Amino acid sequence: MSYIIKGDTGEWEVVIGLEVHAQVISKAKLFSGASADFGAEPNMQVSFIDAGMPGMLPVINAHCVQQAVRTGLGLKAKINKRSIFARKNYFYADMPQGYQISQYDMPIVGEGILVLDMPDGSTRSIGIERLHLEQDAGKSVHDMHATKSFIDLNRSGVALMEIVSKPDLRSPEEAGLYLKKLRSILRYLGTCDGNMEEGSMRCDANVSVRPVGSTELRTRCEIKNVNSVRFVMQAIEHEAMRHVDVWESGGKIDQETRLYDSNKNETRAMRSKEMAHDYRYFPDPDLLPLEFDDAFIAGITSTLPELPDDKKARFMKDHGLSAYDAGVLVAEQENALYFEEAAQGVDAKLANNWVSTNLFGLLNARGIPITESPISAKNLGRLLQLISDNTLSSRMAKDVFETMAETGKDADAIVAEQGLKQITDTGAIDTAIDQIMAENADKVEQYRSGKVQLMGWFVGQVMKATQGKANPGVCSELLKKKLES
Amino acid sequence: MSLDKATVRRIATLARIEVPEAELEATAETLSGILKWIEQLAEVNTDAVAPMSGGTDLKLPWRSDKVTDGGQRDKVLANAPDPQDGFFGVPKVVE
């Protein structure tokens, strides 16, 4: 999937690195005991620490440390048993201390790997540069007053993981896949809910371009805080084009921070970041080095779930699913769990068809998540068993599926209520066939003189006569025998 | 290292302290004097010395993930120069 921008002077490739801020799932904030929940009244979840009051001191939340290590393990990354919290100094209205407690040259997690599942079934490894823990800032509200901005510090101090990729991504599509895969892993791990709309996952994209074939890294721009996967892809596409235009017209790209405007589909330089960055990082003297031992890491390792890549491999190996099918199923942990439960004791490909086509179709149509599916995995599993043991034809199964979706009842109950048992009893089918052959002697004659395409018509007639309950396989077998005798 | 006016202007901006143009020269001179005195450290051999960044070699304590704080907006806002409907008011920030 090579993504090339054809310019006037030649072909260009885009080089992308992503920085994702993922809010850690925790009850309390990183350095204070105030709640980290969403949606409270302004300034109701603020400790004196979060408000940067004089004399206040940070104490670290152990759970947030565990969550960061857990995420690091999920990214197959190097876990640093000793890391340092540093102050990143700058002034901003919603940053009360005048510095953000972050990690600089010694983060808690080092290099790792994220595997992209490409649409053609292949994979591509993207390097993770680092993951560090830091505090979130508060929120500025700009539209409540003509000349003032209003500051809400509820978010101030909430724990974030900043996950930085290497500049390994080469197209907007890859960036989109990266974000989806990262979100999937975070959700499997239970370390971040990955909700970009609510801001619990935010993305900054570093974008540059270079002539195809070149290995140089040209000046990059950082696009800040884009809040959906689609917008990230659009912003990158737009920014890459802008770079090509600038370079080709003999201009020069300035390293700067830019903002994406999704309404206008354009990026522009951020005013507040105009001044040269000089964050004056230094180790936070209020906090000692963050240290833990191998046993701490091992304890977390022992509680890791099976992650998407392993699950996908297992689905391919044990269930014989294609890379694409397995990839779709494992993208969301809930889907994979649903599939595994529904597929118990039946053919995996049959189960995949029903889950990926019928069930996902139903959920999509209703716009609900799988956790709210009207058909439980157990109930779908039972339906698949009824198909497998020939109790239901696939047409009947579709009807039962519809009824399950409407009523939430289980398959056995619906089959019993509606008397939908498939007829595999050859006697009943024999009788029907004999009657149809007697009533349609002309068609029988045509078939026998070589017009074998009529078989379909005969099967249809038998199905009609049995209200669809005849097993189509048994049906055509008997028909063939009788017509050709 | 002696500081020039431009450097003083830059660090004053970083520190968000207004230094009037007329005081830049004198400030640069005083700060240069202090820096010159500080620079005697350059003579100390610190090869292979690990930096000491904190005041103690204790272990960092961890707290458990419990909500123990917050729900005190009145106290949080009690000293605010410009409280506004439960928010802190500041001059409008334009982005």
Place this chain on the structure above:
Amino acid sequence: MTNLTALTIATARDKLAKKEFTAVELTQAHLAAMDRHKHLNAFIAMTPDVAVARAKESDARLASGKSGALEGIPLGIKDLFCTEGVQTTAGSHILEGFVPPYESTVTQKLRDAGSVMLGKLNLDEFAMGSSNLTSFFGAVKSPWKAKTRSDDLVPGGSSGGSAAAVSGYLAMGATGTDTGGSIRQPASFCGIVGVKPTYGRCSRWGVVAFASSLDQPGPMTRTVRDAAIMLKVMCGHDPKDSTSAPMAVPDFEAVLGQGVKGLRIGIPKEYRPDGLNTEVAALWDCGIQWMKDAGATIVDISLPHTKTALPTYYIVAPAEASSNLARYDGVRFGQRVEGKSLDEMYSKTRAAGFGTEVKRRILIGTYVLSAGYYDAYYLKAQKVRALIARDFTEAFEKVDAILTPTAPTPAFGVNDPQDDPVAMYLNDVFTVPASLAGIPGASVPAGLNSDGLPLGLQVLTKRWDEETMFRVCQVLEDAAQFPFLKVTP
């Protein structure tokens, strides 16, 4: 009745227990003295209502036999400690009017032990200074006068209000904070005892931060025993301060009187530079003789990086301060100067709110942390700091305690010209090394110079060994028979 303000904490404690007078009487005697000595400007805010109310509570507890370790003892609180419902300024205009909705751990402990807060004591702005000349609320004057001059003298700093109040009998004891000598140097200038415990002994929670890796609260009293009593109450593990030591608190008072027989006392040669004030040097020699007389062994030692301590300190402390003081931005508390934009509001607020010395240190600190200079200044200073700490570690393999002068000079005049900041910084030349190393240090009043001004001697021990420090201090105090100021009834 004896003059109540002249009593030591230990004596008052016993007499209160025996009901010889009430806590309210003791408090009122101090409030009256504070009123009489307003000209010293030791207090930024006197809190007589709080004091009397707490003294009444103390009397009730004394009556019911449920008294704390400092029950009814009137203390002054350096205005760097946040006190719930009582203005806390750090000596700065930018915090004028700030009323904390919380109480610092140390002052809470003092309160829980039954002590009575008389008011908030003056200090150098944000504890930056060695003279108390930088307070927005005006200079503090030392209660001491020189024989040969009639002008007012500085009390030292930054805990200058604390030193003036305790030496002038306005408070039985006071809290101080010490970042580079801010307890010990004013104790020396005012002829009282000042103790900076091991970094991590006393919680910093609720203390307005100057330089986080150096700041340490401690007691200032007229006697060594009083300091031991007060420190025991002030220190102890605080889960709200990540640098607070999770260690049991020793009974410092219990070791007093154990003497120094058999102890090895180190005398660092680097603390006797050419040109050291001869009277300071002579008093130091006196102290050495007292130690010998009490049965200690004197050991000549070397602390080779002593000379580098001050420049190191003047990188580390301003760097941390530049960051710690970023929160004074006019948004959530304190003074604000309006501006057209957010940045203009910040710049004007901070220009108007901070004094000259504070601004100078913020600018220096900003510079040494800035891109391109970090390694040459800040990182270098951290490495030298490690060497300074190592000097002490190695010394304490040979000796149990180190004896030095506290300050290179006696107090100077409030109006003496102070145009060179570096000359002012030299006041802390003997106190700063211990601050950088995080070890405990105390100043004990040891004598007067020929002009009648107090001089202190400093005792240093290894981390967490305040007990040995108190033993040595007690011997110095007994030998010195220091002539305190006369109390005016």
